[in-house]
Amino acid sequence: MRSARSVLGWLIALLLCVQLCACSPIQPWVKPYERERLADPIMSFDPNPISSAYMDHVFEVRAASRGGEGAAGGGCGCN
Amino acid sequence: MQLRARHSQPGRLLAPAILAAACALYSPASRTDVLPEDRADALASHYSGGGQDINGLSFLVRKKAGDHVSLSYSHLEDIVSGASIDVRTSGASPYREKRSQDGLNAEILYGKTTYTLGVTHSYEPDYRSNTANFGISQSMFGDLTTISMSYRRTWNNVFKMVCLVDDKDLNYPCVEKVRDPAFGEKDMDERSYGVGLSQILTRNSVLSANLEVITDQGWLSNPYRSMMYAEPGTGAGFALGPEVDPNTRTSNALGLAYKYYLPWRAALEAQYRYFTDTWHIRAHTAELGYTQPWRHWTFDGSFRFYTQTHADFYSDLFSSANEFNFMSRNRELSSFTSYTIGAGASYDFQIPHAPWITKSSANFRVDHFLIDYKDFRDALLIDPAKGVVAGSEPLYNVQLNVLQLFLSIYY
Numbered sequence: 001m002r003s004a005r006s007v008l009g010w011l012i013a014l015l016l017c018v019q020l021c022a023c024s025p026i027q028p029w030v031k032p033y034e035r036e037r038l039a040d041p042i043m044s045f046d047p048n049p050i051s052s053a054y055m056d057h058v059f060e061v062r063a064a065s066r067g068g069e070g071a072a073g074g075g076c077g078c079n
Numbered sequence: 080m081q082l083r084a085r086h087s088q089p090g091r092l093l094a095p096a097i098l099a100a101a102c103a104l105y106s107p108a109s110r111t112d113v114l115p116e117d118r119a120d121a122l123a124s125h126y127s128g129g130g131q132d133i134n135g136l137s138f139l140v141r142k143k144a145g146d147h148v149s150l151s152y153s154h155l156e157d158i159v160s161g162a163s164i165d166v167r168t169s170g171a172s173p174y175r176e177k178r179s180q181d182g183l184n185a186e187i188l189y190g191k192t193t194y195t196l197g198v199t200h201s202y203e204p205d206y207r208s209n210t211a212n213f214g215i216s217q218s219m220f221g222d223l224t225t226i227s228m229s230y231r232r233t234w235n236n237v238f239k240m241v242c243l244v245d246d247k248d249l250n251y252p253c254v255e256k257v258r259d260p261a262f263g264e265k266d267m268d269e270r271s272y273g274v275g276l277s278q279i280l281t282r283n284s285v286l287s288a289n290l291e292v293i294t295d296q297g298w299l300s301n302p303y304r305s306m307m308y309a310e311p312g313t314g315a316g317f318a319l320g321p322e323v324d325p326n327t328r329t330s331n332a333l334g335l336a337y338k339y340y341l342p343w344r345a346a347l348e349a350q351y352r353y354f355t356d357t358w359h360i361r362a363h364t365a366e367l368g369y370t371q372p373w374r375h376w377t378f379d380g381s382f383r384f385y386t387q388t389h390a391d392f393y394s395d396l397f398s399s400a401n402e403f404n405f406m407s408r409n410r411e412l413s414s415f416t417s418y419t420i421g422a423g424a425s426y427d428f429q430i431p432h433a434p435w436i437t438k439s440s441a442n443f444r445v446d447h448f449l450i451d452y453k454d455f456r457d458a459l460l461i462d463p464a465k466g467v468v469a470g471s472e473p474l475y476n477v478q479l480n481v482l483q484l485f486l487s488i489y490y
Contacts, residue, residue, distance in 0.1 A: 028221030034282040037340040042370045042377065045287055045336055045348075050120040050139040050153070051444060051483055058126065058481055062450070064387055064412050065354035065362035067271065067291035068332030 112191050112218050114149040117142050118489045128448070128479030130173075131161040147189060153182040160251065164475060165304050165410070168458045169319065172245070172252040178203045191218040195229070204256065205302070207236040216275075223279045231271040236264055239302035265298030283340040291332045300324040306406040307458065308397040309469060315461050317469035320400050322407045324392070330356035346370040354387075360412065362387035375427045383419040395456050396470045410475070414453040421446035423483075430488070438489040448479040 030038075037043065046052050060066050119140045126133040137155035144150055162173040184197035195214035201207070216227035239262035242253040258264075273291040280286055305319040334352040341347060348368040355361050368381040390412040392405035423444035430436050457475040461467055 028223045030223060030279050030282050032221070035279070037283055038279060038285060040340065040344070040346075042344070042346045042372060043285065043338055043340055045285075045338060048120070048442065048485070048487070050122045050137060050485060050487075051442070053153075054122065054124055054135070054137065054155075054483065055446070055481070059385075062411060063362065063385060063417070064356070064358075064360045064390065065332065065352070065364070065385075066330060067273070067293050068289050068334030068352050068354065069336075069350070 112188055112193060112222070114143055114147075114186060114188050114193075115141060116489055117149075118487055120485055120487045122483060122485035124484075125482045126479065129477040130163050130167065131159060133157050133159045147187060149186040149188075151182075151184045151186075153180075153184075155180045164457065164459065164477075169303070169305055171303075172242070172247075173250065174253055174256075175251045176204060178206075191222075192216070205238040205240045205258070207238075209234045212271075214273075225275075225277040227273075227275040227277075229271070229273040229275070231269075231273075233269040233271075235267040235269065235297070237267060237298050237302060238262065238264055262302060265302075267295060267297035267299060269293060269295050285338050287334075287336040289332075289334045291334075293330050293332075295328040297326060299326060299328055300407070301409055304407070304409050306397060306408045307395065307469065308400050308402065308406075314463040315469060316463070317396065317458075317461070318400070320406070322409060323405050324407055324409075325358070325405050328357055330354065330360075344372055348381075358390040358392070358412070360387055360390050377425040377427075379423045379425075381419075381421045383421070384416075385419075386416045387414065389414040389454060393454075395454050408455075410452060410455040413455040415450055415455070416453070417448060417450040419446055419448045436488050436490050440487045442483070442485045442487065444483040446481040448481070449476070450479070451476045 041047055056069070120138065122135075122137045122139075124133075124135040124137070126135075135155060135157040137153065139151065139153045141149060141151040157178040158175065159178065160173070160175040162171070166173070178201070180199065180201040182197060182199040184195065187194040187196070193216045195212070195216075197210075197212045199208075199210040199212075201210075210231060210233040212229065212231040214227060214229035216225055218225045239259040240256040241259040242255070243257050244254040245252050246254050271291060271293045273289060275287070275289040277287045278285065300322050301324075304322045306322050307317050307319055309316060310318040332352060332354045334350065336348065336350045339347045346369070348366075348370070350364070350366040350368075352364040353362075354364070362385065364383065364385045366381060366383040368379060370377065370379040372378075390407065392403060393407050393409070393412045395408060395413070397403070397406055421444065423442065425440050425442040427438060427440045430439050452475045455475050456470070456472045458469070458472060460472045461469055
């Protein structure tokens with residue numbers, strides 16, 4: 001079962017690779033002049049890196065989970 | 080009985096993703112990307128709850144050097160004071176401790192490819208950490224899609240502090256601390272492998288996905304925490320022993336974030352993360368956020384839900400001192416649910432007589448946490464006189480507050 005999943009994963013990756021490396025580039029469906037709203041600072045995923053780094057650290061030292069959402073600061077916060 | 084941590088095979092999951100990302104790097108380029116804005120931030124933070132207060136100051140400065148390089152430097156200092164439930168349960172005194180961290184990062188833009196290089200040094204009297212990270216990201220499809228890969232390596236050294244001079248009349252009785260020579264120095268290495276995708280979906284919405292695999296090797300226990308085992312002969316019905324965690328751990332985390340621009344000028348954000356590791360901890364994180372600008376102000380609110388299951392070798396009360404090879408009562412490895420509600424306000428203003436500053440903002444944010452532990456009991460409530468012995472005391476819960484005040488300038 002696991003090897004079948006692995007083969008499927010490689011096939012999907014290969015197909016994606018072929019698509020990405022094709023001769024004619026895929027045309028963007030959202031044109032540059034249609035991105036005014038996306039360029040608004042309120043659409044940023046991380047508008048204040050200093051604050052989000054601090055909060056990531058607060059969350060990380062109080063739980064077992066980590067990763068998948070940007071880097072947190074160092075230190076163990078053990079006590 | 081020995082509990083063995085089952086190791087997942089991150090390569091099985093990562094290899095196809097890395098192949099896809101690597102192929103993507105060779106797709107045709109058509110437009111240059113941009114470096115982040117030059118800015119400086121200064122943040123003051125205050126954390127309180129669970130018997131601890133943490134006051135922090137941090138700075139972040141980012142400046143372009145030419146057209147292709149952006150450098151950033153960050154520094155933070157925290158002063159931790161008080162005593163958490165673990166410290167009080169072990170009978171130790173409240174303490175005061177300083178942590179500092181410095182980081183230097185460079186982003187190098189070449190065409191549509193951005194390379195990131197960074198180093199971080201973190202220091203506490205009982206914990207020293209050095210990190211090096213490298214990342215690469217590539218914009219494609221007319222900048223609709225960005226694919227990224229990252230690698231991070233951390234070298235940690237763990238020590239244990241013991242009190243040389245103890246004055247019980249003081250709020251923080253430990254006047255002088257030294258590293259415990261009997262404990263020595265323990266090493267712990269960490270490696271992180273990440274792949275990410277950021278995708279513009281429509282003219283109003285964008286999606287981001289990140290997969291990160293982290294492996295640890297070395298001393299993963301906590302030098303100050305103890306496991307608790309039943310000792311029926313004693314009044315309280317328990318005794319404390321050293322915590323012993325496995326020496327390896329591998330975790331997988333998949334994070335998704337979606338942001339949507341509403342029909343009026345406001346944004347809605349939804350995030351989800353699934354986490355699993357070889358200690359059999361499973362965790363789900365879900366968060367909703369809303370951002371609303373109004374004149375010179377920007378207001379935002381968020382709600383975060385988090386839940387996790389406990390590690391294989393975690394127990395609030397073991398049946399004997401040698402029940403298993405690995406035993407922990409570390410509450411971060413227990414089953415719990417936490418809720419966090421946050422709100423922030425930001426005010427944009429111009430600083431007079433400083434034309435080189437293009438924009439400034441003053442920001443305030445408050446977050447309130449409620450953590451409900453499912454199998455970690457409040458051992459401080461053990462009272463044999465009232466018939467409350469180990470294993471029958473109420474479950475622990477804690478409320479925390481985090482305040483942040485920061486100033487940002489753009490130049």
